[in-house]
Amino acid sequence: MEGKKTPLYEKHVEYGGRIVEFGGWLLPVQYSGVLAEHKAVRTRAGLFDVSHMGEIWAEGKDVFAFLQNLVTNDLTDLKVGQTRYSPICYKDGGTVDDLLVYKFGEDRYLIVVNAANIEKDWEWMQENVGVFQVTLTNKSNVTGQLALQGPKALEILQKLTTAPVGDIGYYHFLEDVLVAGKVTIVSRTGYTGEDGFEIYCQAQDAPVLWEAIMAAGKEEGILPTGLGCRDTLRFECCMPLYGHELSPQITPLMAGLGMFVKLDKEDFNGRDALKEQKASGLPQRVMGAEITGRGIARAGFPVQCEGKVIGHVTTGSPAPTLGKNMALVLIDTAYATIGKEIFIDVRGKAIPAVIVKKPFYKRPQ
C-alpha cells in the first residue's frame, strides 16, 4: 500500500488499526470495530488521528480582506479566539472545499482544510492573493492533529492540563495550551456531533499526546477510533463530506449550507453565481432519506421516483445510533420534500426509502 504516513502511523499499527489508503494517506479505518468505536464516541470518548488535515497560515495586513474574498461565510464578527466553518467556491459557485478559519490576531489566521484538497486549496489560495498583502504558509507536514470526541472528552483532557479547557466555548479555541507537557492549540470543535476537542501540535509531539490521552481516558472507556466511525458519526449529523455532499458540481446552496453563505456581504468568489442560482432555483438538493425497505444505500447508487432517475446517493450506510439504514441523496428539487417516497437502486433492485428531516441525530443537550 502506498501513501503518506502521519506522525501517528506507528501508533495505529501498535493499537491494531486496520490501515487503508485514504486521500493519499495511510490511516486506520478501524481498530476494534466501526460499531464499537461509533458507540464509544456517542457514549464515552474516542481518539482520532486527524493529522492528515491541512493547516495553512495566512498572515499580513490584508489577511481579513483576502479571507472575506475567499470564503462564503462572513468573518466580520469573528473575534480572536474564535473559529468559523465555511465553504470556499469557484467563480461559478462550485465548491473548492469546506474548511475552518481560526482567528489568532487581526493579521494572523489559521485555515484548516481537507487532506485530499491541500494542494488544490493551496493553489486556489495563491491564485487569489492578487493585490492583497498576505503571506500564506503551508504547515500541514509539521502539524499533528488529534480529535478527542465524546461526552467524556472534557473530563479526560482536563486531567492532562491546568488550562481551563472546560471554559472554551463551542467553536472557540485556546493557544499555547500545555497538554501532557506539549504546546498545543485546543479547539472546541469536531466532526462527530458530540462535545469534544481538536488538538493541534507539533508533528513530533503527536505520539506523546496520543499515549497521554489514551492513558488518561482509560477509566472513562476511551477507544482509539478510525476513519470508519468518523464517517458514520458525521453522517448521522448530516455534516457534509467533500467529494460526497460538496464538489465542483455541488454548490453549498445545493448541499443545504445556505446559512454559511452570506450573499449580502462584500464580494467573494462565487457570489454572483450563487445569487443567480438562489434566484433561479436550485436544480438539485442534498436531502436526508430513511431506507424503509431491506438494503443499504451506498454512495453513487441511483435514486428513482415515478419511474425515472432523479439523482444519486452521496453517502449511505447504517446509522448505528438510530439502528436504521439512512442516506444522503442529491435529487432534483421537484422531489425534495419531506415525506416524499423514493427508491434507491441497490444493485438493480428498487429499495423503497422516504425523504426525512436532517440531521438524523442530534446530541441530547
Place this chain on the structure above:
Amino acid sequence: MKIPAELKYSSDHEWVKVEGNKATIGITDFAQDQLGDVVFVEVPEVDAELTATEGLGTIESVKAVSDVYSPVSGKVIEVNEQLEDAPQLINEDAYGKGWICVVELSNPAEINDLLNAEAYEKLLLEEA
C-alpha cells in the same frame, strides 16, 4: 484465526461442510474479520441453482459491500433466515450460527478442487 480441519475452503474465503450430497456454505473467520461488523446479508433463495465460483449473495459491513461466491454447484435447499435479523452471527460464529445456505450438490467432484485446512492456512499466510 480459526480454520477447522474438517471443512473445505475456497480461495475466495468461503467454507464448505460436506455431508453426503449436501454442502453447507459460509464465509471463513478470516473473511468476517476482514469485513468487520456485518450489518446486512443477502442470502440466495431456496431452489436457486448455484454455479461454482459464481456469486450467491452479498455481505455488507458498515463501510463495505462484498460478494460471496459459491464454492460448489447445486440447488439451494435451505437458507439461514436468522441472518436477516442477526447479520452479526457471521462475526460471532462464522463456522456455526453464521452459516449462509445448504445446497444439494449437482457435481460432487467439485469438492476435490477446494482447499483443505492446511492449504487454506498456507493461502492466508501468502496473502498476509
